[in-house]
Amino acid sequence: MPPKSILKKTPAAASTQTAVAVAANAPPPPRAVNQRHLNTAVHHARIYEQRKQVEADILDAVFELLDFPTSPDADPTRPSPSDAHRFRQAIVPFQPSDYDGLIEERNIADKCGYTLCPRPKGKAPSTARKQFVETSKGVQIVDRKRLEMWCSDDCARRALFVKVQLNEEPAWLRQGDYGTEIDLMVKNTEEHHEALPLRLKKTAAPAPKDTEEEDAAAAWAARDDALADLAIERGETPGRLSKVNKDLITDKIKERVVKFPPTPPSLPPQSSGQSHMAIEGHVPKSARDAEQAKDSDDEDDKQDWDKALPG
Amino acid sequence: MAESDHKARQEMLDMWRIYRTTKEMCRDRGYNVLPEECSISFDDFARKFGTESGAIARGQMNFSAIPSEDMVRKYTPPATPKVPNPEAAIGTLWVEFNADENIGMKNLREFIHHLLNGSYYSGIMIVVKPLSGMAMRGIRGASALNGGNGPKGGIEVFLEQDLKINITKHELVPTHLLLSTEEKAQLLKRYRLKETQLPRIQVTDPVAKYYGLRRGQVVKIIRKSETAGRYASYRWAI
Numbered sequence A: 001m002p003p004k005s006i007l008k009k010t011p012a013a014a015s016t017q018t019a020v021a022v023a024a025n026a027p028p029p030p031r032a033v034n035q036r037h038l039n040t041a042v043h044h045a046r047i048y049e050q051r052k053q054v055e056a057d058i059l060d061a062v063f064e065l066l067d068f069p070t071s072p073d074a075d076p077t078r079p080s081p082s083d084a085h086r087f088r089q090a091i092v093p094f095q096p097s098d099y100d101g102l103i104e105e106r107n108i109a110d111k112c113g114y115t116l117c118p119r120p121k122g123k124a125p126s127t128a129r130k131q132f133v134e135t136s137k138g139v140q141i142v143d144r145k146r147l148e149m150w151c152s153d154d155c156a157r158r159a160l161f162v163k164v165q166l167n168e169e170p171a172w173l174r175q176g177d178y179g180t181e182i183d184l185m186v187k188n189t190e191e192h193h194e195a196l197p198l199r200l201k202k203t204a205a206p207a208p209k210d211t212e213e214e215d216a217a218a219a220w221a222a223r224d225d226a227l228a229d230l231a232i233e234r235g236e237t238p239g240r241l242s243k244v245n246k247d248l249i250t251d252k253i254k255e256r257v258v259k260f261p262p263t264p265p266s267l268p269p270q271s272s273g274q275s276h277m278a279i280e281g282h283v284p285k286s287a288r289d290a291e292q293a294k295d296s297d298d299e300d301d302k303q304d305w306d307k308a309l310p311g
Numbered sequence B: 001m002a003e004s005d006h007k008a009r010q011e012m013l014d015m016w017r018i019y020r021t022t023k024e025m026c027r028d029r030g031y032n033v034l035p036e037e038c039s040i041s042f043d044d045f046a047r048k049f050g051t052e053s054g055a056i057a058r059g060q061m062n063f064s065a066i067p068s069e070d071m072v073r074k075y076t077p078p079a080t081p082k083v084p085n086p087e088a089a090i091g092t093l094w095v096e097f098n099a100d101e102n103i104g105m106k107n108l109r110e111f112i113h114h115l116l117n118g119s120y121y122s123g124i125m126i127v128v129k130p131l132s133g134m135a136m137r138g139i140r141g142a143s144a145l146n147g148g149n150g151p152k153g154g155i156e157v158f159l160e161q162d163l164k165i166n167i168t169k170h171e172l173v174p175t176h177l178l179l180s181t182e183e184k185a186q187l188l189k190r191y192r193l194k195e196t197q198l199p200r201i202q203v204t205d206p207v208a209k210y211y212g213l214r215r216g217q218v219v220k221i222i223r224k225s226e227t228a229g230r231y232a233s234y235r236w237a238i
């Protein structure tokens, strides 16, 4: 009697055992394609692609910011609007660790770690690993490396001010746009307000590299169109996937398409009768319904300003 | 004085060994390398790459290597109806010995520019100390740099320390032979395998690094066995 298997016998395994014995070397039979698995694969492939792109963007940004500021006599406290703008824009996909990397790279190139400072990095009085430094709080012991990162404490402060604003989440996992705008500590604020847009412009999506990517993009576009049509048929707002379709939240990695400029929220013009119902400026739906029934016009909901925002 | 002389001579000896290993590595990968380059004597080496004071001039050791016909064949994907004349995924190699102890993105950028200006397909950097973390990231995705126009064959980095001896000359390291794309296809067909069913070798494995294996390639490993004579196995690089 052959040794008895300790593994649980499933009916499927039992029935295919003979077949397996015949063609042990054959590649496993193709599994039926499961749409959900396929979606998951596509989803992960897209994240992987985005990750590769973000990585390359960050490295190219470091290459560029190594040479900043563009003028050798720039003043880090009053940067030129174009340098400041480019710095703020290039650094958006950075995580704090990437930013530390940029500082290290500038130091290797003998530059002050703060991107908008043209001066060479500081030089410690000796080559010892720990250094005594005179500060306003008396003599302190500091790592030599820290001492040689910046040309001055002022630059250290300005650089740190940038770092604390950086998003800890990798840019390829961030929702919607890359992230928020980064502010700088500058003395010539007025110049920058004139020159800089309040929000950084979204960089244009890179052109598809080959036909295969184009095909994929077309397929995704077609899918989005189909979903939009379906949504209209169902009486939903286009761009918002219904809950049924939501098992893979693909809309989170969709590029933002701005159809018209967002407008700030405003109260409906005739809202005097509702003001007592408002909670921090928002009028609950029940109160609005009551009001609308009174008005008896079926125009669009004026409160629906958020459809201009990314879905 | 005698102390520094001794140090300079030791460094010269180390660099001589490193140079020979590097040449052997290029030869073993399939580049055209003359036998006398791999077996250069210490005296010849010191004369060729030493300064008057007896120090090593690493910059003089840089060289380029052209792939042999056989190597080009191995690296050429099979023709398909869509691509009747496929391009070989290999080309001229640039090898640089860098004396800098602090290598970061700035050096990497210069290296990439040199590769692109000289139309090199790939590059090898041989360095004294490990690169900065950011520069290592740059190396890993080198072909995507420069707005997607980096060196096609990428960049590899070796520490001088790791090339002082040629690990493949160790008696326990069996012969590794890279299969061409066609040979790989035949192997999989003959054994009715998918590549994912093969045992694996990591591209970061020292021997894989020596041969410059890329993800997806298959190597044939030939061992001498006391009981079975010669014994071949295959590994899929990941």
Ligand SMILES: [Zn+2]
Pocket: A076, A112, A113, A114, A117, A118, A119, A150, A151, A152, A155
């Ligand atoms: Zn500074």
